[in-house]
Amino acid sequence: MKIVVTGVTGFIGHAIVERLLKENHIVYVITRADTDTSSIPNDVHTFVDDGNTQKMQDFFQEIKPDGVLHLASLVLVNHTLDDIETLIISNILFSTRLLEASVNSHVKWFINTGTFWQNYNDEDYNPVNLYAATKQAFEDIAKYYYETQKINFVTIKLNDTFGTNDTRSKIFNLWGKAVANNENLGMSPGEQIIDISYIENIVDAYIQMLTQLQANDTYTYAGDVYAVNSEERMSLQALAKVYEEVTQTSVDITWGGRPYRDREVMIPWTKGKPVPGWKQNISLRDAIATVMNKGK
Numbered sequence: 001m002k003i004v005v006t007g008v009t010g011f012i013g014h015a016i017v018e019r020l021l022k023e024n025h026i027v028y029v030i031t032r033a034d035t036d037t038s039s040i041p042n043d044v045h046t047f048v049d050d051g052n053t054q055k056m057q058d059f060f061q062e063i064k065p066d067g068v069l070h071l072a073s074l075v076l077v078n079h080t081l082d083d084i085e086t087l088i089i090s091n092i093l094f095s096t097r098l099l100e101a102s103v104n105s106h107v108k109w110f111i112n113t114g115t116f117w118q119n120y121n122d123e124d125y126n127p128v129n130l131y132a133a134t135k136q137a138f139e140d141i142a143k144y145y146y147e148t149q150k151i152n153f154v155t156i157k158l159n160d161t162f163g164t165n166d167t168r169s170k171i172f173n174l175w176g177k178a179v180a181n182n183e184n185l186g187m188s189p190g191e192q193i194i195d196i197s198y199i200e201n202i203v204d205a206y207i208q209m210l211t212q213l214q215a216n217d218t219y220t221y222a223g224d225v226y227a228v229n230s231e232e233r234m235s236l237q238a239l240a241k242v243y244e245e246v247t248q249t250s251v252d253i254t255w256g257g258r259p260y261r262d263r264e265v266m267i268p269w270t271k272g273k274p275v276p277g278w279k280q281n282i283s284l285r286d287a288i289a290t291v292m293n294k295g296k
Contacts, residue, residue: 001214002026002063006098007071007113008040011166012158012202016069017041019203028063030056030072030098053097060105067109067210068102070095077261079130091134096141099153103145109152109213111206112142114225116159116195119269128263143223152213152221156205156275158228159268163199164291171196171236172243172288179249186257188264190237195230195268198287201280202228208278227272232284246288 003020007013008029018041020027027044031037040046047059074090076083095112102110117132118125127133139155146153162172171194178185205228213221234242237255244250260266282290 001066001210002028003067003069003210004028004030004060004063004065004107005044005069005071006030007073008044009035009037010071010073011163011168012113012161012199013069013071014039015163015199015203016071016206017044019207023207028065049094053100056097057101057104060101060107064105065107066214067111068098068107069111069206069210070098071113073113073135074131076131077129084130087130087134091131092137092141095138099142099145103149103151107151109210109216109221110142110154111209111213112139112153112155114139114155114157116157116227116269117265118157119271120263120265122267122270124271128265139223139225146222150219152216152219154209154213154221154224154226156209156226156228157269157272158197158202159230160194160196161199161202162196162287162291166199166291171239172291175240175243175251176247176292178251178253179247182252184252184254186254188236188258188260189256190235190240190253192236192260192264192266193233193268194236194239195233196239196284197228197230197280198282198284198291200282200287204281205275205278209275212276225272226275227269228278229268229270229272229274230284231280233268242285243288246285247292 003025005017008017017027021043029044030047030049033048074087114135117128118136120126120128142153162170
């Protein structure tokens, strides 16, 4: 297939592109002029977006892609006044331009990426922050397109993620750094439930989804929302114990050393449907062991 991918410089986008290339798909990525492209695989084709929707549409009509994997997003836990315009441009305007170019070029399918933060308190919609609200806004805009055009449009919602070569300040990296530097970590009371998925399981879900969409000629996937859930949800304190057991280390944590943040997600979204035909193939313990061994 010819597949357009956004967010290739992100942790998840990069992993998905590597899998697509291994499976011999033709991959086109969309970047900005100021994007650091040093991590992008050599075998992809790159389109540099300057904000001109006509140019983007011309690009789509030239390459005639089968589908789009939309992973690019500006993620902000908290925002300032200066962040509002950038959030709107990145998460709503760019996404809408991308979908406009897709339907006008008769792209068969479009996989959008959402977040569990759209579902605070496990509600159908209650945004944790403005970032989550912009993600929901694009889903609402997309309804116009898939209701009026022939395109299979779905959203896959993700929660916490981890994996090899992950440089983000995520929980396992923080714990690993604390152990290496013999540091004490002041953390929240740790009663919140954590739903964290290994990158290989996440990539499997996207590959399974795009395979389903490509095979569907009746355009019946109209706005469906799916979730990548871990089969091993547990409290943050319990997760720390699993991490210590697998890595055979001891993390010096002061539970309750800092308060929960505003609108802390205590119960991750539970109502999402799994991607059809997908299941978690790698357990949490095996994934942690793989990541830590490769990091040595």
